[in-house]
Amino acid sequence: MPRGRRRIARGIYMKGTMKRTQRGMTLISFIIVLAVVGVFVYMGMKLIPMYSEYYAVKRALAAMKSDPSMANSDPARIRDFFFRKLYVSYADNVKRDHLKIERRDAGYLMTVEYEIRKPLIYNLDIVGKFHAEEQLRRGGGLD
Numbered sequence: 001m002p003r004g005r006r007r008i009a010r011g012i013y014m015k016g017t018m019k020r021t022q023r024g025m026t027l028i029s030f031i032i033v034l035a036v037v038g039v040f041v042y043m044g045m046k047l048i049p050m051y052s053e054y055y056a057v058k059r060a061l062a063a064m065k066s067d068p069s070m071a072n073s074d075p076a077r078i079r080d081f082f083f084r085k086l087y088v089s090y091a092d093n094v095k096r097d098h099l100k101i102e103r104r105d106a107g108y109l110m111t112v113e114y115e116i117r118k119p120l121i122y123n124l125d126i127v128g129k130f131h132a133e134e135q136l137r138r139g140g141g142l143d
Contacts, residue, residue, distance in 0.1 A: 043126065046118045050128045056089035057112050061134035064110070071107035071136045078108060078136070107137040 025033070060082055064070045070078060078101055086094055098114040111133040118126045 043120065046120060046126050047128070050093075050116050050118065050126075050130075053089075053091045053093055053116075054128075054130045054132070056086060056091045057094060057130070057132050060085035060089070061110060061112070061132055065134050065136055068138075071138045075101045075108070078110070082110070104135065107135065110134050110136060 063085060064078070064082060070081070073081075079096070079099060082099060083094075083096070093116050094112060094114050098112055100111045100113075102109045102111070111131075113131045114129075116128045116130070118128075120126050
């Protein structure tokens, strides 16, 4: 038998007696990583609808800006058209008092400012404050 080697089987020798080191994650570390990822996925499930609603508001304002007849309309018609656009997009957190329409020299300034509060875990909430505004000008708002 060669010196410094241990016999494992007939004709097979192992050098030294060191054990092979393990690689990878233990079960506990895998569960911890899974819990952290789960919390972030849960937060994303709460945040994504809030932001998709905000982008629906932005799309509705952009559609109104591109419509040439909007700047010549009265504020009640503008408000009605805006909320019809939001109804199609299933945006239900924006209320009538969140929309402000101000008369400006060449049209209207529409400002939408609202807050969404969604419960996260026990007494923790996710709060989103959103602000969007668009200038409606005569001639369709083309600059």
